[in-house]
Amino acid sequence: MEVKQLNETTYEIVCRTAHYKIVNQKIRELVNKNASKIILREVFGQRYIGTGIKEPIKIEIHGIAGNDLGIFLYNPKIEVFGNSQDCVGNTMMKGEIIVRGHAGDVCGYGMRGGKVYIEGDVGYRVGIHMKGYKEFVPTLIIGGKAGNFFGEYMAGGKLILLGLNRKTGEDIVGDYCATGMHGGIIYVRGEVPEKYLGKEVKIFEIDEKEKNLLKEELKGFANRFGLSVEEIMSKPFTKIVPVSARPYGRLYAHRWGIASGVIK
């Protein structure tokens, strides 16, 4: 591992096969020294990059970002020039992750805030268990296609799947899409076969008002990847929302709470 200072607040780390603990320690050390931008070069699967930092720094990753990129992320902005592996943005809270390539399985798992933009395809179980609360509304936008279990057990936030690289005959999303979903919203650019959908959700068309909201949401994504929002919006979107309300609300509730009517 080599560290270079490029200017007062910008540092470059050549990672190669250095252990992730050493790389992450170095990043934190540099942040404490007032670094505002860190460029990681020759990254080969180092895990947990960006975690444990509260300063709104920028991290550039050149190479393959390892598992759990930006896990518990709380402010930093991460940009990956390359592909990333599994669990991007796991349980992230704030900040932004941009991946200029594909991402692996379980991307955006339990995300509770911030934005994740993936340029290419994603693997299985993407956006599972995303959640939102008051001002914390996570957004995960995927430019490519997704595998099975997309948005499974989703509880909040926005999950947008564009399938821009889709060839004719290819499915945009896999089986068990939105199974057990009970909150949040999924937008898919194209049709989702009924047999792939979970029982807890229904498909709707989007109206003009929602179209505008979606446009706003897509602006950030289109900007980052040099696309036009109009072109993305030129095809119809499908909206997937849950039709049940709090189906698991009583699952772990105390008997007394239910009996006394405090928990409905």
Add this chain to the structure above:
Amino acid sequence: MKNYSEMSGCGLAGFINRNGERVSGKYIFDSITSMKERGNGMGAGYAAYGIYPNMAEYYAFHIMIDDLDKITEITGVLNRFFHIVKSELIPTKSISSLYKKTTPPLFYRYFVTPKNDVKLPLETEEDMVVRAIMTINEKIAGAYVISSGKNMGAFKGVGEPDEIGEFFEIDQYQGNIWIAHTRFPTNTPGWWGGAHPFTVLDWSIVHNGEITSYGTNKRYVEMYGYKCTLLTDTEVAAYIFDLLFRKHKLPIKATLLAIAAPFWKDIDYIREKKLDKINELAMKIREVYSSAMLNGPFAMLFAYKDGLIGFNDRIKLRPFVAAINKDTVYMASEESAIRVICNNPEKVWMPKAGEPVIALMNNCNSDKCHPACI
């Protein structure tokens, strides 16, 4: 730089040069060592094809033994079945950190050619070799055959992938197909015989995951004379391959259809799409080979003299990435493990669950090799 391991899954890596060009074990060593994190130092191993070109016509038996005195017994058993052409200790290096965990056993290798008059009625040569393996594994305490194919070998033990690689001096071997594994034992003991790969004849297998149907599978293969002696679930997968692939002569895809069988609802869907033949085949395989189905999460690499096959369980509960660069096909748990040895592959993709990646040798044609398609 030690003891960084934490809770994780196993890791696997492998590649095949489809032109048959042999490369040093250094590459697979670098690849699997980059995923050290996925194991916990309780098992690692390598299997390589094309490493004994001068002894290619003989079965190469790699045998793990507790002490040198067992050699008399092993030689005794082998002499009943084979002419021993050459026997020697497998060269190993002293890696001090290995001895802190366990005492490494000794590794002996024999190059043998079968005797003509020892086959039982109806038995093929391969059946006889399998019988010899089972005899050693079961009857000689403290001796285990860890590989037994022609022009191939397995090297494995308790340690990190770099420790085991250095112990066996893996970089001294040249092979055209390599697979490797780093282990995080969860349900079964971490011992030298329990490290991956598992092999029988020239099939070898590395596995990340767990086989929850182990009991059913074990009873099934035992009916055909296989003995599960290595205390680990993956062993049974190697025997199932041998049974379906070699003895029952199923094509590759049909074998995988039996092992990672599609759900009934997906079989119904095949019927709705009017793919009657595939539907019938899928149904029959599920019925006939229900006991050969591996349940539970897994990603597996399976190698034999003609190719390398990687596949996942039906709902992709373990990671699996593949890449192609010219004549080489790479497969691994993590993309970074591929990029470490091939920085810019022509194509990288994440295969779908239950969709095998089949990379056969270029010189494979249908009469010489196993059929790939149904």
